[in-house]
Amino acid sequence: MRIRVEDLTKRFGSNVALDKVTFEVPSGSVYGFVGPNGAGKTTAIRIMAGLEGPDSGTVLYDDLSAVEYPEKARRFVGFMPDTLADSKDIRVWEYLDFFARACGLAGKEKEKALIRAGELTNLDNLSGRFLCELSKGMKQQVSLARILLHEPSVLLLDEPAAGLDPRARAELRESLRSLAADGRTMLISSHILAELEDLVDGVVIIEKGKISACGELSEIRNRSASGECRALLTFSSDAASFAGKVEALCPGKSVKVHSPRQLLLILDSEEEYFSAMAKIFQAGLPVTALSRPDCGLEGVFMEKTKGEVQ
């Protein structure tokens, strides 16, 4: 099922959380939804899940509008929020059973759905545990199992890997991989592009409520030469004063002052580039523009990113 978001605008008072957001996720693709804190990821995903209305614009699943028909959309969309409601006296199986019944499942059909969702998320050992006793990673498994009960063909996951340790992250990744292999269309939000890189087919980058880049990763990879990658970082003030910080974030890499406001960072590979950008992004350095002067990526993907930090 194809996802198409068109001109989505959402305001909270005078704050424009989403500003004419448009992007598409092809049917059966897994896309990352990446941007800094406050970029508008959760707002967009909640609207896409039919939980909130936009001020204008629409969300189409194939030809069905989730804005006009949110109840219909919810039948085939699975939305995993960034936190799981922490009910005190409820066990995992009771929680999932409740949601299975809420989805209208009963009898053998319900049992099958519970077993299938449990298998997909490795819940075997957890079903008798109380929700409030679970670790963050375990809660994420339960949360994922819950949204799989009604066999959605579209999954919208809001920061599923946030706060997970490396093992839990790897396990989650495995679950997501098998879900993707079944042909589901998935949008997975994260702050960190590198975290999603080997899971996603494409990426949508959002900054301050605006889409700054959107596209297939394979296309981007094919168009970029292997080997050295140069990143030109433009700062809001004196670039030289940030050189030390960039060097510390990218040890052993060449960092040169290119102009009073620009630093040139030279990296050895595409992987290093993504990981360096993620670190610089996360460190909150006041980068106002980012370009790839000689990596053959002009007109594509990251060079469109302004790297604006909230």
Ligand SMILES: Nc1ncnc2c1ncn2[C@@H]1O[C@H](COP(=O)(O)OP(=O)(O)OP(=O)(O)O)[C@@H](O)[C@H]1O
């Ligand atoms: N219910 C709300 N009321 C008022 N403002 C809101 C509300 N929800 C979101 N916002 C604002 O909308 C903007 C986008 O927030 P949103 O939660 O969508 O960002 P995000 O990309 O998910 O961020 P994070 O990475 O921190 O989860 C922010 O400026 C936020 O303050």
Ligand SMILES: [Mg+2]
């Ligand atoms: Mg969010």
